[in-house]
Amino acid sequence: MEKQAQRSGAVSQSLPVPALSATGVVKRFDSTVALDGVSVDVLEGECVALVGESGSGKTTLLRCFNALVQPDAGRVLVDGMDVSTADVIELRRHVGYVPQDGGLLPHWRVGRNVELVLRLQRANGDLATRRDDALTIVGLDPGTFRDRWPRELSGGQRQRVAIARALAAHPRLVLLDEPFGALDAISRADLQESFAALRTARAAGRMTCVLVTHDLHEAFLLADRVAVLRRGRLEQVDTPAILLTRPATSYVNELLARARVSAADLDRRLVRHGAAT
Amino acid sequence: MRARFAVLTALLAGTVSARAPAPAPVVVASKPFGESYILAEMFAQLLEARGVRVDRRPGFGATELAFRALRSGAIDVYPEYTGTGLLVLLGEPPRGSAGDVYARVAEQFPRRFGTRWLPPLGFENTYAIAIRKGTADSLRLHTLSDLARAAPGLRAGLTPDFIGRADGLPGLSRAYGMRFRDVRALLPAVKYRALDAGDIDVVDGYATDGLIERYDFRVLVDDRRFFPPYEAAALITGRLATENPAAVAALTELSGRIDVARMRRLNRRVEVERVPIPQVASEALRELSLIGGTATARTESSRAGFFGYLRATRATLLSLTLRHLLLVSASLAFAVLIGLPLGLVLERRTGGAESVIRGVGVIQTLPGIALLAFMIPLFGIGVLPALLALVLYSLYPIVRNTFTGVRDADPSAVDAARALGMTDAQILRQVRLPLAAPVIMAGIRTAAVIDVGTATLAAFIGAGGLGEPIVSGLALSDTRMILSGAIPAALLALAVDTTLAGVERFVRPGR
Numbered sequence: 001m002e003k004q005a006q007r008s009g010a011v012s013q014s015l016p017v018p019a020l021s022a023t024g025v026v027k028r029f030d031s032t033v034a035l036d037g038v039s040v041d042v043l044e045g046e047c048v049a050l051v052g053e054s055g056s057g058k059t060t061l062l063r064c065f066n067a068l069v070q071p072d073a074g075r076v077l078v079d080g081m082d083v084s085t086a087d088v089i090e091l092r093r094h095v096g097y098v099p100q101d102g103g104l105l106p107h108w109r110v111g112r113n114v115e116l117v118l119r120l121q122r123a124n125g126d127l128a129t130r131r132d133d134a135l136t137i138v139g140l141d142p143g144t145f146r147d148r149w150p151r152e153l154s155g156g157q158r159q160r161v162a163i164a165r166a167l168a169a170h171p172r173l174v175l176l177d178e179p180f181g182a183l184d185a186i187s188r189a190d191l192q193e194s195f196a197a198l199r200t201a202r203a204a205g206r207m208t209c210v211l212v213t214h215d216l217h218e219a220f221l222l223a224d225r226v227a228v229l230r231r232g233r234l235e236q237v238d239t240p241a242i243l244l245t246r247p248a249t250s251y252v253n254e255l256l257a258r259a260r261v262s263a264a265d266l267d268r269r270l271v272r273h274g275a276a277t
Numbered sequence: 278m279r280a281r282f283a284v285l286t287a288l289l290a291g292t293v294s295a296r297a298p299a300p301a302p303v304v305v306a307s308k309p310f311g312e313s314y315i316l317a318e319m320f321a322q323l324l325e326a327r328g329v330r331v332d333r334r335p336g337f338g339a340t341e342l343a344f345r346a347l348r349s350g351a352i353d354v355y356p357e358y359t360g361t362g363l364l365v366l367l368g369e370p371p372r373g374s375a376g377d378v379y380a381r382v383a384e385q386f387p388r389r390f391g392t393r394w395l396p397p398l399g400f401e402n403t404y405a406i407a408i409r410k411g412t413a414d415s416l417r418l419h420t421l422s423d424l425a426r427a428a429p430g431l432r433a434g435l436t437p438d439f440i441g442r443a444d445g446l447p448g449l450s451r452a453y454g455m456r457f458r459d460v461r462a463l464l465p466a467v468k469y470r471a472l473d474a475g476d477i478d479v480v481d482g483y484a485t486d487g488l489i490e491r492y493d494f495r496v497l498v499d500d501r502r503f504f505p506p507y508e509a510a511a512l513i514t515g516r517l518a519t520e521n522p523a524a525v526a527a528l529t530e531l532s533g534r535i536d537v538a539r540m541r542r543l544n545r546r547v548e549v550e551r552v553p554i555p556q557v558a559s560e561a562l563r564e565l566s567l568i569g570g571t572a573t574a575r576t577e578s579s580r581a582g583f584f585g586y587l588r589a590t591r592a593t594l595l596s597l598t599l600r601h602l603l604l605v606s607a608s609l610a611f612a613v614l615i616g617l618p619l620g621l622v623l624e625r626r627t628g629g630a631e632s633v634i635r636g637v638g639v640i641q642t643l644p645g646i647a648l649l650a651f652m653i654p655l656f657g658i659g660v661l662p663a664l665l666a667l668v669l670y671s672l673y674p675i676v677r678n679t680f681t682g683v684r685d686a687d688p689s690a691v692d693a694a695r696a697l698g699m700t701d702a703q704i705l706r707q708v709r710l711p712l713a714a715p716v717i718m719a720g721i722r723t724a725a726v727i728d729v730g731t732a733t734l735a736a737f738i739g740a741g742g743l744g745e746p747i748v749s750g751l752a753l754s755d756t757r758m759i760l761s762g763a764i765p766a767a768l769l770a771l772a773v774d775t776t777l778a779g780v781e782r783f784v785r786p787g788r
Contacts, residue, residue, distance in 0.1 A: 068696055093698030103693025107711045120698050165697070175696075 018077075019044040019173060019208040020065055025074035027060055027232075034060040035071070036232035044172075045206035047199065048237070049213055049223035051255075057232040058212045062175050065210060066095045078173065093120050096166030096174035100181050102158040104150040110135070110161050111146035117169040134168035135161075137201075139194055156187035163195070176211045180218065192221055216259040221269060228252050240266055302330035303517065303524050306352040306739065308343050309336040309752040310465060311547050311554075312402065312485055312509075312540065316356035318558035320511060320528055326568045327527040334658065336748045338646050338737025339438075340365055344512075345650055346738065348390050351658035353517045354528065358402060359394070360507035362386065364444045371444060375401060375506035391515040395525070396532035397508040400540045402485045404439070404504045406449075407494040412478055420500040424479070425453040434463040434477035444505060445481070452503040464751060469494075485537060487545035488754060509535075534565050548753055586757045594746070598765050601742035604660070604732045605773065608667035609725050616672045616724075617717070620679025621705070634680060638673045645670075645734040653738065663732075663740035670731045671724035678720025682713030711784075718781040722774055729770040733762070743769070 018041035027035040035057045042048045050058035063069040064076045067088040076083040078091065096117075104113050114131045123130065132142035138160040150158060159179060166174055179195075180188045199207060199222075213219050219226045220240045228235040228243075228251075236248035244263065247253040303324055307317035314335050321331045334352055337343035344366055346352045362382040363369050367389070372378060375397075383394045406421060408431075413419070416427045424431075439445035440462055449455055457479065463471060468480045469488045482489055482496075489496060511528050518525055539561070546557045562568045587594065619637075623630035640648075645666065652662040686709040694708045710717075736744030743762040750758030 063696075066696055068692075089698050089700055091698075092696060097693065097696040099689060099693055099696070101689050103689045103696075105690045105694065105708055106687060107708075116694075116699075117697050120703075162693075 018042060019046070019079060020210065021075075021077040022061065022064060023075045023077075025061070025064060025071045025076060027057075027064070027069060027071050033232050035064075035074075037074070038229070038232070038234050039074075040227055040234060040237055042208060042210060044208055046225065047209040047211060047223045049211045049219035049226045050229060051213055051216055051219045051226055052229035053214065055231070056229040058214075058229050059177055060232075061229065062177055062210055062212045065173070065175055066092050066097060093117060094169075094171055094173070096169075096171040098159070098162045098166045098174070098176040098179045100178040102150070102162035104158055104161055104165075106150050108150075109146070110140075110148050110150065110153070111142075113150065113161060114165045114168050116165055117171075121169055123169060130168055134164040137167060137198060138164040140164065154187070155183050156191060159183065159187075159191055160194070163191075163198075167198075172206065173208045174210075176209065178212055178214070181213070181215070188218075192218060196222055216256065216261045217265060220261060220265040228255065240269070302332040303354065303521065304332045304334055304352040306334040306337050306343055306346060306355040308340060308355065309338060309737075309748050310483075311487065311544055311753050312483065313356050314554050314749065314752070315543050315547060315558055315561075316398070316509065318554050319531065319562060320354060320356070322555070322558050322562055323530065323567055324524055324527050326562070327523060329521070329524045329527060334739030336736055336745060336752070337658075337739065338649065338734075338748070341650050342646065342653065342737055345653040346658045347392055347512060347514055349654050349657055350514055350516060351653065352514075352739070353521075353524075354511050354513045356398075356509055357394075357512040358507035358509055359397070360403065360444065360505040362394070362512070364505065365442065366390075371448075371503075371505035375508050378506050379508055379510075386512075387515060393513050393515060393518050395511040395513060395529055397510045398531055398535045399509075399533045400485065400535055400537040401506050401508050402483045402537075402540070403499070403507045404445070405482045405484045405486065405489065405496040406499075407472070407480050407482050407489055407496050408478060409472060409475070410493060410495050413495040413497075418495075418497060420498040421449075421453050421455075421503070422500050424497050425455040428455045428457045428479075431457055431478040432459040432461070432476075433457040433479040434461045434468050434471050435479075435481045436465055436468065437462045439481040449503060452501055465754075467754075469754065485540045485544055487541065487548035490541070490545055491549040509540075530567055531565075534567075535561075548755075551755060583757050583760060587761055590746075590761060594761055594765060597741060597743050597745055597762070598769065600740075601729070601732055601735075601744075601766065601769060604663060604667060604735055604740065604742050605725065605728045605769070608664050608732070609671060609721070609728055611664070611668045612671035612675055612724055612728075613721060615668065616675030616720075617679050619672075620676045620717075621683060623676070624680050624683045630680065634673075634677055637676050640669045641673050645731065646737060649734065649738050658738045658740070660735075660740045662738055663735035663742075666734065667728055667732055671728045674720040674723040674727070675717075676720075678716050678723075679713070682716030682720075683709045685716075686712035714784040715781060718777065718784060722777045722781070725773045725777055726770050729766055729773055733766060 020042035023039045025035050025038045038057070038061055050061055052058045060069055064071055064083070065078060067083050067086070070084065083091065111131055114134050115127055118127055118130055132146070135142040135145060140157065140160050145157070150161070153161065163179070180191050183191065199209065211219070211223060223240070225237055225239050226243055227237040230251055236243060236252050243252065244256065244261065244266065247256060305317050305321045305324070307313040317333070317335055321333050324331050337346060337355070340361060343352070343355050347355060359375070359378045359382050363378050364371060367382065367385055372381065379394070379397060386392050386394060406424065408418060418424055418427060435446060440460065446460070461477065469492055471477050472480045472494065473492050484496070513525065513528070543557055543561055546552045547554055559568065563570070623633055648666050648669070649662060652665060656662040656665060690712065691704060691708055694704050699707065732742050733744030733747050735742045736748045743766045746758045746762035750756070750762065
């Protein structure tokens with residue numbers, strides 16, 4: 001544990017302020033320990049993937065960053081601000097969030113869903129334009145999709161709307177919880193590509209991402225660094241290349257082998273403009 | 278709460294019948310059987326003929342309801358029987374002659390209850406045990422002692438009242454050692470038909486029942502004089518006695534004027550010949566020279582078919598239907614105003630919600646008459662207690678469905694809404710309530726349909742509605758009358774449900 005904390009600490013020293021920082025975070029649900037002293041920093045503009053098996057604590061860790069989960073111990077900082085004392089409503093309105101099934105409000109049309117955060121922020125500027133821009137960014141024609149109901153969309157389209165909703169207010173931090181997990185292979189590849197392109201386009205805006213996934217290939221495709229969690233503990237946080245060449249533990253090694261992740265995955269990487277590269 | 282209901286009562290009363298202010302009319306009530314209706318109507322017409330204003334509230338659901346209403350001052354007079362007063366209301370054992378019983382109740386009631394008995398009307402209406410002539414002849418039954426001998430082979434169909442009362446089956450069993458093969462509880466309306474059809478062999482009735490004569494049953498002689506004397510008399514409030522001597526004088530004019538033969542004839546006119554009660558009452562008063570004028574030849578509906586009957590009574594039925602609709606919509610509105618927030622509050626609580634909702638559910642199981650009897654001392658009679666009872670009866674489906682609907686509203690949508698920065702209030706208003714709307718509406722529709730049925734109870738405490746013809750029809754064994762209340766009630770249930778289905782389409786999310 002100490003070793004890992006030092007490792008991530010070492011990375012952060014070489015780079016500017018961490019956008020996100022978790023230090024010794026512990027979370028218990030009744031008798032089970034979901035997070036057992038996790039420390040990790042995410043740098044501004046970086047995309048970190050949280051990977052691990054079911055029950056490894058990756059979603060719990062993600063939800064600490066927008067205060068959907070309150071840690072029992074440890075500290076979580078977002079932009080240097082302690083989440084436990086922050087105005088959580090205000091915090092959440094400035095953090096994008098994309099859940100696995102999109103989490104669209106079924107009784108609102110697509111356009112209204114995308115406007116959600118803008119309206120909550122009482123954002124200045126033209127609501128309709130910003131909404132349509134967000135739809136365009138995720139590859140949906142506003143004229144076609146604006147007035148549709150969520151139930152009229154395919155799974156992929158629904159995830160695109162969810163991403164548009166998360167990005168419409170131009171958050172500097174976006175949390176994604178298995179955003180492509182429930183899609184068929186083709187839609188997933190499409191969306192992964194769109195997402196990577198989007199990050200590239202936004203790179204100037206320094207959008208920081210935390211992506212929860214159980215798919216190592218996806219993590220390698222999209223993330224600058226990958227954090228491997230196991231039973232609420234962090235095994236390793238490193239770039240895909242280091243992970244592959246120097247796995248910190250036998251578990252990481254085993255996980256990579258089981259997922260048949262190889263050097264070929266490094267070549268397929270869609271992200272080359274992240275902060276860490 | 279009470280003030281709010283009082284305002285509503287006033288509104289309802291105002292819309293249904295715009296009443297002139299003061300002096301307060303004399304409220305005349307009855308219990309729900311033919312003879313009681315006739316006597317009450319005679320009281321009312323006689324009072325009116327003597328210049329006293331009258332408010333008719335016929336058909337109180339049971340002795341207990343009528344007497345509580347009298348004690349609370351909600352009604353001023355109703356016909357009662359001295360035997361019932363002694364055994365049921367005073368809770369004393371049977372004693373001596375008719376004169377002894379009258380003397381006892383006349384002395385005790387003012388002291389114990391603040392109510393008074395006027396001098397008896399002139400007839401006794403004791404219980405009568407009736408059997409088919411055929412059974413009587415083949416088993417040679419003439420007296421109750423004969424019946425006790427044959428009882429182990431006979432099936433009895435008795436009114437619930439009779440089965441429970443000390444002067445009913447329990448006492449009868451003791452006095453004669455009577456053990457029937459089978460005892461079934463039957464409503465007065467069906468027992469004679471069941472006896473005639475041979476489904477049962479023995480029924481309880483009243484000595485003056487018109488139907489006993491109609492079906493040609495035999496009444497067995499009470500050879501051990503078990504049944505106490507039941508002299509009919511007007512039972513009045515102490516207040517009427519002191520404040521309205523004119524009314525008391527008018528009512529007393531009937532004392533000693535109605536003998537048993539006359540009463541039986543009046544009952545037959547109503548129960549067998551189907552002559553409307555107001556007409557029978559005015560005929561009787563004219564025969565007794567208590568009111569003048571000649572009988573207005575009524576082209577009445579007494580012999581008309583069902584549709585003719587509906588046509589003849591359409592004005593009354595319309596106003597009863599409107600009253601019913603008012604009762605249902607007002608009680609439903611209050612039930613929603615109470616039930617919806619209650620469901621929401623309970624949903625926010627971590628524990629105890631389930632037991633509170635079950636508690637609300639228990640109300641549903643209370644018998645209507647018991648609930649009404651409990652309310653009369655607190656809220657009097659009429660629209661107020663009826664509304665209150667209806668609100669209590671409609672609460673459960675609304676609370677339950679609100680609770681469940683909001684709790685189970687699309688969890689991923691709720692989670693996303695929270696994660697993107699909606700406050701709890703915003704989530705409730707903009708997400709959970711709209712998503713729960715179909716479930717909540719289903720609860721309201723269930724409550725509404727139940728409410729239309731339950732609102733017939735209102736007739737038991739003089740609040741009107743379609744229960745009135747149903748209760749009277751059951752009491753008089755008049756199918757047309759029952760249907761004239763039941764069919765509009767059924768149509769009303771359909772109409773209310775259809776209307777609410779429209780509302781549901783309107784509130785359905787993503788319509």
